[in-house]
Amino acid sequence: MLNLASMLEYTARHHPDREAVTQGSLRLTYAELDAAANRVANLLADRGIGRGDRVALSCPNRVEFPTLYYGILKAGAAVVPLNVMLQPREIAYHLTDSQAKAFFCHAGPTAAVPASAVAEAVAQTPSCEHLILITDDPADDSPLTDVPTLSTVLASRSDVHETVCTLESDTAVILYTSGTTGSPKGAELTHANMTLNALTCHRTIEARQDDVHLIVLPLFHSFGQTVQMNATFGIGARMVLMPRFEAAKVMRTLAREEVTVFAGVPTMYWKLLEEPVEDDTRKSVTARLRMAISGGAALAVEIAERFRKAFGISIHEGYGLSETSPMVTFQHPGRPPKPGSVGSPVWGVEMRLVDPSGTEVTDGEPGEVAIRGHNVMKGYFGRPEATTEVLRDGWFFSGDIARRDADGDYVLVDRAKDLIIRGGYNVYPRELEEALLTHPDVSLAAVIGVPHPVHGEEVKAYVIRRQGSHLSEDNLRTWCKSVMAAYKYPRLFEFCDELPMTASGKILKRQLK
Structure with missing residues (x-):
């Protein structure tokens, strides 16, 4: 049993x-x-x-x-x-x-x-x-x-x-x-799947019985369910529930409940950084918070660095999917998190990168993420054909593209479906989003491909400007040309006050498209 x-x-x-x-x-x-x-x-x-x-x-x-x-x-x-x-x-x-x-x-x-x-x-x-x-x-x-x-x-x-x-x-x-x-x-x-992945979370984040987890991730999502709820109850820690993410309330709750572990998606960290915080509240948070975890989407290096400077701790990034219970990799405690990396596979999980023919790629080359281990689902309910497409020879093929470095750490490049092919060249939106966030007037950005009669696809960026900024499209395009290759920099821009997001805080690129 x-x-x-x-x-x-x-x-x-x-x-x-x-x-x-x-x-x-x-x-x-x-x-x-x-x-x-x-x-x-x-x-x-x-x-x-x-x-x-x-x-x-x-x-x-x-x-x-x-x-x-x-x-x-x-x-x-x-x-x-x-x-x-x-x-x-x-x-x-x-x-x-x-x-x-x-x-x-x-x-x-x-x-x-x-x-x-x-x-x-x-x-x-x-x-x-x-x-x-x-x-x-x-x-x-x-x-x-x-x-x-x-x-x-x-x-x-x-x-x-x-x-x-x-x-x-x-x-x-x-x-x-x-x-x-x-x-x-x-x-x-x-x-x-679910029990072993929760126990693996204990081991991976070095969970403690006296931990207090603030849960703003929706519990209907695998991240909140396994990494927080199941793992928290399995170790005997305390869970503080918030029905929705509101940056000001989150900061007050972190301080009031003396929270030690916070997990969120990248946009949550971005919103916390944009929220004005009183010095006493910030001091209370930094005094207790020992672990910050990010998942659900790639965390921009710029956001991670800003959070470290503001709160005195590094964000540990992980990677997973609904089909993998979800945890696959993590930036393991004991060594400083590597910016841009999602770490290495957790206990009991294997990961490899393959090209379209199924051949494993060498370090530094992009390839599709394939996963096997205790965490991989048994299939899609009532869909044997869809199951066969992604489960092959014991491996789950994720559709995500990543690179592995010489230390065995993985860097997510993008979702295969988000890849932009402009004039025959591969353009990875995440790379451009990372670059855009280094602009002093850019608060958040999302990049997609839109149809183009000559190039097949054109690169378009949706941008939220920093408060008080009057950054123009021409100025931002000129800046992009100076830091990005000619085939990949965005030609099209749209400034907006907000971006469409899921209930868990992921940017809805399909809605932008």
């Missing part, structure tokens, strides 16, 4: 009174959280849901997320975390594709979709027999008198439950890819 819920259960047995999760003024111990998850498991069992079934969960960073997540696992079912920003049509697609039998969905004034629209989406899904709303106040959804709320259905449930025996090869979580090409696909991650 192996069940991912053991990450919570073990700590609840040995440290029942230790504080597990904080959300505002609400604080739960490990014993309280485990008991709440048991009530969820009993609810599902009473409704005939168990091993081999799938249960969808759409919830922001609230205590209900880990309660439901581990409760679903305890019942033997697989968790299908959904992006809280999904609209009704998208909700119906994910429920249908995953064949979910039940759906726990956050509702109320702060929800992205009205409860009535969620109910209509569920009605279009024959497999989904149960909709339960997560809400602070049942009155928020008074028109839906026939749809129960979580607090109501759990009120009479027992807080004692014997976890269902699951095998290490059973699916624990189905994580949907962002769907940048075609329809989103569900990566099936086993109990072994």
